[in-house]
Amino acid sequence: MSDCIFCKIDRGGIPAEKVHEDGDLFVIRDINPQAPTHLLIIPKRHIPTLLDLEDADLPVIGRVYDVANRLAREHGFEKSGYRVVVNCGAGAGQSVFHIHYHLLAGRAMKWPPG
Ligand code: AMP
Numbered sequence: 001m002s003d004c005i006f007c008k009i010d011r012g013g014i015p016a017e018k019v020h021e022d023g024d025l026f027v028i029r030d031i032n033p034q035a036p037t038h039l040l041i042i043p044k045r046h047i048p049t050l051l052d053l054e055d056a057d058l059p060v061i062g063r064v065y066d067v068a069n070r071l072a073r074e075h076g077f078e079k080s081g082y083r084v085v086v087n088c089g090a091g092a093g094q095s096v097f098h099i100h101y102h103l104l105a106g107r108a109m110k111w112p113p114g
Helices: 005-011 055-075
Strands: 018-021 025-029 037-043 082-085 101-105
Touching (some): 005 037, 018 055, 025 055, 055 101
Antiparallel strands (some): 025 037, 037 101
16 A cells, blocks of 8 residues: 555665564564564555454464564563554554554563553
8 A cells, every 4th residue: 555654664665674574574663662672563465454354364464473472582582471462443542554463572561451
């Protein structure tokens, strides 16, 4: 999508350091981090929200969690704990309508999230 910020980042139209990239997804640091480590795992296909997932997307969503676990081990927070969260819809806090998974670590997490 031409006006989507994450599609623009993927195409190189907006600068961002890609922490990881493969054919299906890429990972960047959140510009407004909510934890010492706050990464965004972003499927490349422009899927607006969790509700828009199609059957063909499901293997990629599985890979999101594999990449999250790899990053946890690489960054050394696999034992201290981490949170993977997706906001679906404005009411849940979604502000960028291209599906992405927040990977948060490095501080104690509260439950329930606010
Ligand atoms: P959400 O509110 O769940 O849609 O999450 C969107 C996230 O994208 C927010 O945490 C923003 O801080 C982050 N964000 C927006 N623009 C950028 C950008 N250019 N680079 C990195 N992160 C961004």
